[in-house]
Amino acid sequence: MYYISTRGHPERRKLCEILLEGLAPDGGLYVPETYPLVDDAMLDRWRGLSYPDLAFEILSLYIDDIPPADLKAICASTYTPEVFRTDRIVPVRALETGLHVAELSNGPTLAFKDMAMQLLGNLLEYELARQGEELNILGATSGDTGSAAEHAMRGKTGIRVFMMSPHGRMSAFQQAQMFSLQDENIHNLAIEGVFDDCQDIVKAVSGDADFKRRHRIGTVNSINWARLVAQVVYYFSAFFQVTEENSSKVDFAVPSGNFGNVCAGHVARMMGLPISRLIVATNENDVLDEFFRTGLYRVRGRADTHETSSPSMDISKASNFERFVFDMIGRDAGRTSSLFDGQLREQGFFNLSSDPAFANAADRFGFRSGKSTHADRLETIRDTWQRSSTLIDPHTADGVKVARKHSVPETPMLVLETALPVKFAGTIREALDREPDRPRQFDGIEDLPKRFKVLPADAQTVTSYIAEIVQRAAG
Numbered sequence: 001m002y003y004i005s006t007r008g009h010p011e012r013r014k015l016c017e018i019l020l021e022g023l024a025p026d027g028g029l030y031v032p033e034t035y036p037l038v039d040d041a042m043l044d045r046w047r048g049l050s051y052p053d054l055a056f057e058i059l060s061l062y063i064d065d066i067p068p069a070d071l072k073a074i075c076a077s078t079y080t081p082e083v084f085r086t087d088r089i090v091p092v093r094a095l096e097t098g099l100h101v102a103e104l105s106n107g108p109t110l111a112f113k114d115m116a117m118q119l120l121g122n123l124l125e126y127e128l129a130r131q132g133e134e135l136n137i138l139g140a141t142s143g144d145t146g147s148a149a150e151h152a153m154r155g156k157t158g159i160r161v162f163m164m165s166p167h168g169r170m171s172a173f174q175q176a177q178m179f180s181l182q183d184e185n186i187h188n189l190a191i192e193g194v195f196d197d198c199q200d201i202v203k204a205v206s207g208d209a210d211f212k213r214r215h216r217i218g219t220v221n222s223i224n225w226a227r228l229v230a231q232v233v234y235y236f237s238a239f240f241q242v243t244e245e246n247s248s249k250v251d252f253a254v255p256s257g258n259f260g261n262v263c264a265g266h267v268a269r270m271m272g273l274p275i276s277r278l279i280v281a282t283n284e285n286d287v288l289d290e291f292f293r294t295g296l297y298r299v300r301g302r303a304d305t306h307e308t309s310s311p312s313m314d315i316s317k318a319s320n321f322e323r324f325v326f327d328m329i330g331r332d333a334g335r336t337s338s339l340f341d342g343q344l345r346e347q348g349f350f351n352l353s354s355d356p357a358f359a360n361a362a363d364r365f366g367f368r369s370g371k372s373t374h375a376d377r378l379e380t381i382r383d384t385w386q387r388s389s390t391l392i393d394p395h396t397a398d399g400v401k402v403a404r405k406h407s408v409p410e411t412p413m414l415v416l417e418t419a420l421p422v423k424f425a426g427t428i429r430e431a432l433d434r435e436p437d438r439p440r441q442f443d444g445i446e447d448l449p450k451r452f453k454v455l456p457a458d459a460q461t462v463t464s465y466i467a468e469i470v471q472r473a474a475g
């Protein structure tokens with residue numbers, strides 16, 4: 001399997017070569033040259049598999065530059081009941097008739113990003129050992145991504161993490177999840193600024209090719225293809241859990257920000273998993289809902305990006321969206337380039353409302369969308385609690401709200417649960433005036449000793465700090 005750029009760069013690359021890459025050299029995103037297709041016989045065989053075995057079957061279609069026995073071992077050591085606190089890894093529970101929740105948030109940081117990041121940590125450690133290399137991961141986080149990355153990379157040989165977060169702006173729980181890690185290879189940088197300042201520093205460093213090469217800097221952000229392909233697995237797993245035969249169809253509703261999670265659903269559907277509709281649920285930051293309703297893709301400025309009570313979906317643009325648009329317009333790389341590198345960069349939007357390809361988004365690719373607001377979120381958390389005595393987190397609530405709008409009686413609806421409520425206790429209190437349950441191993445984490453370094457919002461200071469640590473380690 002080779003990977004190509006959505007913008008037509010002539011190079012074809014293998015998975016291990018893009019494991020650490022963000023963008024392709026031309027600024028596009030990597031996509032598989034073709035989607036491997038599954039047939040009924042494969043689905044029959046996969047239906048009874050454990051999660052790690054299913055992961056191995058699906059990943060082997062995309063990764064052929066790791067020997068199968070090694071890939072199998074990596075899957076087996078990633079998706080364990082010890083890490084995911086449940087034998088099924090992604091259990092599906094019924095919320096009400098026809099509406100199910102697929103639990104993606106039983107990993108170490110209680111959010112769905114663990115599903116992919118845990119695999120990526122093990123793939124990276126394996127590949128770096130094979131090449132005799134090391135890697136310094138630089139990232140910016142406002143919460144979930146950073147802690148998922150740190151928990152996936154902690155203690156890994158050959159990997160260091162430098163994770164920037166806005167000083168004093170994360171919830172106490174999220175901060176504790178990161179800052180309480182005592183591992184030598186994890187470096188928390190509390191930046192005196194907001195999340196955008198942290199992201200600007202990542203951008204500045206990423207633009208400094210010389211510094212990046214000398215200090216072996218890489219990123220593990222949401223456009224990483226290996227993360228995306230890891231997410232394809234749970235669409236299959238969830239499908240098997242709510243159907244009895246492979247001819248059944250299901251719908252998925254996915255709380256969305258950067259279009260990473262639901263893009264994996266699109267890939268699963270392209271492979272032939274019988275998904276009828278993929279329902280994109282956004283919060284007040286409705287870039288994607290606007291596109292799927294109207295065909296207008298309009299990136300928001302900072303001033304128009306809202307801080308909401310489903311904060312992990314607070315985005316100004318959807319970083320993975322180009323992958324879908326590439327497919328939607330018939331894999332025309334020149335056109336993708338002129339939309340994303342031309343129109344979007346020049347005028348901040350592109351409009352496909354009168355383009356025949358836009359009708360494909362719904363008709364051929366099954367996309368629907370909807371938006372959920374703070375009031376909807378509270379109402380959905382309350383209502384779900386009253387109807388089914390289950391507590392759902394604010395992001396999942398956005399998914400449930402939009403799922404109900406689109407659900408049809410004959411097709412099972414699967415909502416992806418992207419976080420546990422304990423991560424967002426403030427909103428749960430606001431909705432229900434009660435405390436969310438806390439898994440036992442998280443008792444009192446806010447009181448643990450913290451390890452972090454406060455730095456000004458200045459790229460130069462951050463790069464000097466990184467350089468010093470890397471050089472000291474090199475002796």
Ligand SMILES: *Cc1c(COP(=O)(O)O)cnc(C)c1O
Nearest residue numbers: 144256257258259260261312418
């Ligand atoms: C990251 C995240 C999302 C959004 O996922 P995308 O892949 O960016 O669309 C939704 N919910 C939670 C809890 C998250 O951490």
